[in-house]
Amino acid sequence: MSTRKVTLGLIQTRSFPHPQENLEHTFMKIRSAAEEGAQIICTQEMFTTEYFCITQDVRNFDLAETIPGPTTERLCSLAKELQVVIVAALFEKRAAGLYHNTAVVIDADGTLLGKYRKMHIPQDPGFEEKFYFTPGDLGFKVWNTRYAKIGVLICWDQWYPEAARLTALRGAEILIYPTAIGWLPEEKEELGKAQHCAWETVQRGHAVANGCYVAAINRIGKEADTEFWGQSFIANPYGEIIAKASSTVSENLIHCCDMELPEKFRRIWPFYRDRRVDAYSDLTRICID
Numbered sequence: 001m002s003t004r005k006v007t008l009g010l011i012q013t014r015s016f017p018h019p020q021e022n023l024e025h026t027f028m029k030i031r032s033a034a035e036e037g038a039q040i041i042c043t044q045e046m047f048t049t050e051y052f053c054i055t056q057d058v059r060n061f062d063l064a065e066t067i068p069g070p071t072t073e074r075l076c077s078l079a080k081e082l083q084v085v086i087v088a089a090l091f092e093k094r095a096a097g098l099y100h101n102t103a104v105v106i107d108a109d110g111t112l113l114g115k116y117r118k119m120h121i122p123q124d125p126g127f128e129e130k131f132y133f134t135p136g137d138l139g140f141k142v143w144n145t146r147y148a149k150i151g152v153l154i155c156w157d158q159w160y161p162e163a164a165r166l167t168a169l170r171g172a173e174i175l176i177y178p179t180a181i182g183w184l185p186e187e188k189e190e191l192g193k194a195q196h197c198a199w200e201t202v203q204r205g206h207a208v209a210n211g212c213y214v215a216a217i218n219r220i221g222k223e224a225d226t227e228f229w230g231q232s233f234i235a236n237p238y239g240e241i242i243a244k245a246s247s248t249v250s251e252n253l254i255h256c257c258d259m260e261l262p263e264k265f266r267r268i269w270p271f272y273r274d275r276r277v278d279a280y281s282d283l284t285r286i287c288i289d
Contacts, residue, residue, distance in 0.1 A: 009038025014221035064093035080110025089178035118154040168210035182228035204239035237265040
Protein backbone atom coordinates (compact mmCIF):
# COMPACT_ATOMS: atom_id res chain seq x y z
CA MET A 1 0.00 0.00 0.00
CA SER A 2 1.45 3.35 -1.05
CA THR A 3 1.99 6.10 1.51
CA ARG A 4 0.72 9.58 0.78
CA LYS A 5 3.64 12.00 0.71
CA VAL A 6 3.77 15.78 0.40
CA THR A 7 6.97 17.79 -0.03
CA LEU A 8 7.15 21.18 1.64
CA GLY A 9 9.41 24.01 0.54
CA LEU A 10 10.09 26.87 2.97
CA ILE A 11 11.79 29.93 1.49
CA GLN A 12 14.10 31.46 4.07
CA THR A 13 15.88 34.54 2.80
CA ARG A 14 17.15 38.00 3.61
CA SER A 15 15.16 40.99 2.41
CA PHE A 16 16.12 43.75 0.00
CA PRO A 17 15.36 47.49 0.20
CA HIS A 18 13.05 47.60 -2.82
CA PRO A 19 9.87 45.51 -3.23
CA GLN A 20 10.70 44.58 -6.83
CA GLU A 21 14.00 43.05 -5.70
CA ASN A 22 12.15 40.95 -3.13
CA LEU A 23 9.56 39.85 -5.68
CA GLU A 24 12.07 38.73 -8.28
CA HIS A 25 14.30 37.05 -5.70
CA THR A 26 11.38 35.15 -4.18
CA PHE A 27 10.00 34.10 -7.57
CA MET A 28 13.45 32.70 -8.37
CA LYS A 29 13.47 30.83 -5.04
CA ILE A 30 9.98 29.44 -5.71
CA ARG A 31 11.17 28.09 -9.05
CA SER A 32 14.21 26.48 -7.48
CA ALA A 33 12.08 24.96 -4.70
CA ALA A 34 9.76 23.45 -7.32
CA GLU A 35 12.78 22.03 -9.15
CA GLU A 36 13.83 20.41 -5.87
CA GLY A 37 10.46 18.69 -5.67
CA ALA A 38 8.49 21.00 -3.39
CA GLN A 39 4.71 20.79 -3.85
CA ILE A 40 3.64 23.33 -1.21
CA ILE A 41 5.92 26.38 -1.17
CA CYS A 42 5.75 29.03 1.54
CA THR A 43 7.26 32.50 1.91
CA GLN A 44 8.24 34.39 5.03
CA GLU A 45 6.02 37.08 6.53
CA MET A 46 5.60 40.18 4.32
CA PHE A 47 8.04 38.78 1.79
CA THR A 48 7.80 41.76 -0.58
CA THR A 49 9.37 44.24 1.86
CA GLU A 50 11.89 44.68 4.58
CA TYR A 51 10.40 44.49 8.06
CA PHE A 52 9.34 48.15 8.16
CA CYS A 53 7.48 47.75 11.48
CA ILE A 54 10.73 48.48 13.30
CA THR A 55 9.61 52.13 13.26
CA GLN A 56 6.37 54.10 12.91
CA ASP A 57 6.36 55.94 9.59
CA VAL A 58 3.21 56.75 7.60
CA ARG A 59 5.20 56.54 4.35
CA ASN A 60 5.37 52.77 4.82
CA PHE A 61 1.66 52.48 4.09
CA ASP A 62 2.61 53.09 0.46
CA LEU A 63 4.11 49.59 0.44
CA ALA A 64 0.69 47.95 0.82
CA GLU A 65 -1.16 46.41 -2.12
CA THR A 66 -4.60 45.14 -2.91
CA ILE A 67 -5.49 41.44 -2.87
CA PRO A 68 -6.18 40.36 -5.57
CA GLY A 69 -3.62 42.58 -7.24
CA PRO A 70 -0.50 42.54 -9.42
CA THR A 71 1.56 40.38 -7.04
CA THR A 72 -1.13 37.75 -6.56
CA GLU A 73 -1.74 37.66 -10.31
CA ARG A 74 1.92 36.82 -10.88
CA LEU A 75 1.90 34.26 -8.07
CA CYS A 76 -1.18 32.58 -9.52
CA SER A 77 0.46 32.33 -12.93
CA LEU A 78 3.61 30.90 -11.36
CA ALA A 79 1.69 28.34 -9.29
CA LYS A 80 -0.16 27.16 -12.39
CA GLU A 81 3.02 26.96 -14.46
CA LEU A 82 4.90 24.98 -11.80
CA GLN A 83 1.87 22.99 -10.56
CA VAL A 84 2.62 23.94 -6.95
CA VAL A 85 0.64 25.37 -4.06
CA ILE A 86 1.98 28.76 -2.95
CA VAL A 87 1.44 30.37 0.46
CA ALA A 88 2.59 33.98 0.28
CA ALA A 89 2.43 36.62 3.02
CA LEU A 90 1.79 40.22 1.95
CA PHE A 91 1.02 43.72 3.25
CA GLU A 92 -2.62 44.17 2.22
CA LYS A 93 -4.39 47.44 1.49
CA ARG A 94 -8.03 46.65 2.09
CA ALA A 95 -9.34 50.20 1.68
CA ALA A 96 -8.12 53.75 2.14
CA GLY A 97 -6.43 53.84 5.56
CA LEU A 98 -7.21 50.18 6.32
CA TYR A 99 -4.38 47.66 6.19
CA HIS A 100 -3.79 44.02 7.14
CA ASN A 101 -0.92 41.58 7.51
CA THR A 102 -2.24 38.91 5.16
CA ALA A 103 -1.32 35.55 3.65
CA VAL A 104 -2.80 34.22 0.42
CA VAL A 105 -3.22 30.57 -0.54
CA ILE A 106 -2.94 29.68 -4.23
CA ASP A 107 -3.69 26.18 -5.48
CA ALA A 108 -1.59 24.27 -7.99
CA ASP A 109 -3.96 25.18 -10.83
CA GLY A 110 -3.37 28.88 -10.21
CA THR A 111 -6.62 29.50 -8.34
CA LEU A 112 -6.50 32.05 -5.53
CA LEU A 113 -8.28 29.98 -2.88
CA GLY A 114 -8.45 32.71 -0.27
CA LYS A 115 -6.58 34.68 2.33
CA TYR A 116 -5.93 34.80 6.05
CA ARG A 117 -5.51 38.05 7.93
CA LYS A 118 -3.25 38.00 10.97
CA MET A 119 -5.41 37.91 14.08
CA HIS A 120 -2.96 38.73 16.87
CA ILE A 121 -1.08 42.00 16.38
CA PRO A 122 1.97 42.66 18.60
CA GLN A 123 3.27 45.95 19.91
CA ASP A 124 6.82 45.95 21.24
CA PRO A 125 9.99 48.01 20.71
CA GLY A 126 11.15 47.13 17.21
CA PHE A 127 7.81 45.46 16.41
CA GLU A 128 5.43 48.41 15.99
CA GLU A 129 2.69 46.41 14.28
CA LYS A 130 -0.39 47.96 15.89
CA PHE A 131 0.52 51.19 14.12
CA TYR A 132 0.18 49.46 10.74
CA PHE A 133 -2.21 46.52 10.94
CA THR A 134 -5.88 46.11 11.73
CA PRO A 135 -6.54 42.71 13.40
CA GLY A 136 -7.85 40.04 11.08
CA ASP A 137 -11.59 39.54 10.68
CA LEU A 138 -11.74 36.38 8.56
CA GLY A 139 -11.36 33.87 11.38
CA PHE A 140 -9.22 30.74 11.31
CA LYS A 141 -9.35 29.04 7.95
CA VAL A 142 -8.30 25.85 6.18
CA TRP A 143 -7.91 25.19 2.47
CA ASN A 144 -8.13 21.81 0.77
CA THR A 145 -5.34 22.23 -1.77
CA ARG A 146 -4.31 19.72 -4.39
CA TYR A 147 -1.70 18.21 -2.09
CA ALA A 148 -2.93 18.67 1.49
CA LYS A 149 -5.33 20.49 3.78
CA ILE A 150 -3.43 23.48 5.11
CA GLY A 151 -4.08 26.19 7.65
CA VAL A 152 -2.14 29.44 7.71
CA LEU A 153 -1.38 31.64 10.71
CA ILE A 154 1.13 34.48 10.87
CA CYS A 155 4.04 35.14 13.25
CA TRP A 156 2.57 36.45 16.56
CA ASP A 157 -0.28 33.98 16.11
CA GLN A 158 2.38 31.34 16.87
CA TRP A 159 2.13 31.94 20.58
CA TYR A 160 -1.60 31.20 20.89
CA PRO A 161 -2.67 27.57 21.30
CA GLU A 162 -6.28 28.62 20.66
CA ALA A 163 -5.38 29.72 17.11
CA ALA A 164 -3.59 26.47 16.35
CA ARG A 165 -6.38 24.36 17.84
CA LEU A 166 -9.21 26.12 15.99
CA THR A 167 -7.33 25.88 12.71
CA ALA A 168 -6.49 22.21 13.21
CA LEU A 169 -10.09 21.41 14.18
CA ARG A 170 -11.13 22.72 10.79
CA GLY A 171 -9.12 19.92 9.24
CA ALA A 172 -5.60 21.29 8.77
CA GLU A 173 -2.99 18.60 8.27
CA ILE A 174 -0.24 21.23 8.17
CA LEU A 175 -0.11 24.51 10.11
CA ILE A 176 2.00 27.07 8.25
CA TYR A 177 3.43 30.13 10.00
CA PRO A 178 5.07 32.82 7.84
CA THR A 179 7.23 34.73 10.31
CA ALA A 180 9.52 37.69 10.94
CA ILE A 181 11.13 37.33 14.35
CA GLY A 182 14.56 38.18 15.67
CA TRP A 183 16.70 39.55 18.45
CA LEU A 184 17.12 43.10 19.65
CA PRO A 185 20.78 43.90 20.44
CA GLU A 186 20.13 44.81 24.07
CA GLU A 187 18.45 41.43 24.71
CA LYS A 188 20.40 38.90 22.67
CA GLU A 189 23.26 38.16 25.05
CA GLU A 190 21.05 37.59 28.08
CA LEU A 191 17.83 36.28 26.54
CA GLY A 192 18.53 35.35 22.93
CA LYS A 193 18.94 31.62 23.43
CA ALA A 194 15.89 31.42 25.70
CA GLN A 195 13.74 33.48 23.33
CA HIS A 196 14.52 31.23 20.40
CA CYS A 197 13.90 28.14 22.51
CA ALA A 198 10.48 29.46 23.53
CA TRP A 199 9.53 30.26 19.92
CA GLU A 200 10.49 26.85 18.68
CA THR A 201 9.07 24.94 21.64
CA VAL A 202 5.61 26.50 21.62
CA GLN A 203 5.14 25.61 17.96
CA ARG A 204 6.37 22.07 18.47
CA GLY A 205 3.74 21.90 21.19
CA HIS A 206 1.05 22.93 18.69
CA ALA A 207 2.13 20.01 16.49
CA VAL A 208 1.80 17.56 19.37
CA ALA A 209 -1.45 18.93 20.82
CA ASN A 210 -3.11 18.83 17.40
CA GLY A 211 -1.45 15.82 15.80
CA CYS A 212 -0.36 17.72 12.69
CA TYR A 213 2.71 19.09 10.95
CA VAL A 214 3.93 22.61 11.73
CA ALA A 215 6.04 24.65 9.33
CA ALA A 216 7.55 28.00 10.42
CA ILE A 217 9.29 30.24 7.87
CA ASN A 218 11.49 33.03 9.23
CA ARG A 219 13.76 35.57 7.51
CA ILE A 220 17.47 36.13 8.05
CA GLY A 221 19.71 39.17 8.11
CA LYS A 222 19.89 42.40 10.06
CA GLU A 223 17.42 45.23 9.44
CA ALA A 224 18.03 48.37 11.50
CA ASP A 225 18.81 46.96 14.97
CA THR A 226 16.82 43.74 14.60
CA GLU A 227 18.76 40.55 13.85
CA PHE A 228 16.38 37.99 12.38
CA TRP A 229 17.33 34.53 13.53
CA GLY A 230 16.19 32.38 10.61
CA GLN A 231 16.13 28.73 11.72
CA SER A 232 12.94 27.96 9.81
CA PHE A 233 11.77 24.46 10.62
CA ILE A 234 9.26 21.68 10.09
CA ALA A 235 7.98 19.63 13.03
CA ASN A 236 6.01 16.38 12.79
CA PRO A 237 3.00 15.45 14.98
CA TYR A 238 5.35 14.18 17.70
CA GLY A 239 6.92 17.62 17.87
CA GLU A 240 10.19 16.34 16.43
CA ILE A 241 12.05 18.79 14.24
CA ILE A 242 12.46 16.88 11.00
CA ALA A 243 14.01 19.71 8.97
CA LYS A 244 15.69 22.95 10.03
CA ALA A 245 17.44 25.81 8.25
CA SER A 246 20.47 27.73 9.45
CA SER A 247 20.46 31.03 11.31
CA THR A 248 22.33 33.00 8.65
CA VAL A 249 21.99 31.39 5.21
CA SER A 250 19.40 32.12 2.53
CA GLU A 251 18.09 28.69 1.61
CA ASN A 252 15.12 26.62 0.57
CA LEU A 253 14.20 24.12 3.27
CA ILE A 254 12.78 21.10 1.43
CA HIS A 255 11.30 18.09 3.21
CA CYS A 256 8.97 15.24 2.27
CA CYS A 257 6.24 14.57 4.85
CA ASP A 258 4.31 11.37 5.44
CA MET A 259 0.70 12.55 5.42
CA GLU A 260 -0.58 9.34 6.98
CA LEU A 261 1.27 10.14 10.20
CA PRO A 262 -1.34 12.57 11.63
CA GLU A 263 -4.02 9.84 11.48
CA LYS A 264 -1.70 7.27 13.06
CA PHE A 265 -0.65 9.71 15.77
CA ARG A 266 -4.22 10.67 16.68
CA ARG A 267 -5.23 7.02 17.01
CA ILE A 268 -2.45 6.42 19.52
CA TRP A 269 -2.85 9.71 21.39
CA PRO A 270 -6.53 10.66 21.03
CA PHE A 271 -6.34 14.17 22.42
CA TYR A 272 -9.31 15.27 20.34
CA ARG A 273 -11.46 12.43 21.62
CA ASP A 274 -10.75 13.34 25.23
CA ARG A 275 -11.25 17.08 24.99
CA ARG A 276 -13.79 18.51 27.47
CA VAL A 277 -15.34 21.25 25.39
CA ASP A 278 -18.17 21.45 27.91
CA ALA A 279 -15.67 22.73 30.49
CA TYR A 280 -13.86 25.34 28.40
CA SER A 281 -16.39 28.14 28.20
CA ASP A 282 -14.45 30.24 30.72
CA LEU A 283 -11.81 30.77 28.04
CA THR A 284 -14.05 33.45 26.57
CA ARG A 285 -14.80 35.11 29.91
CA ILE A 286 -11.87 34.99 32.33
CA CYS A 287 -9.31 37.78 32.23
CA ILE A 288 -6.23 38.33 34.34
CA ASP A 289 -7.00 40.92 37.01
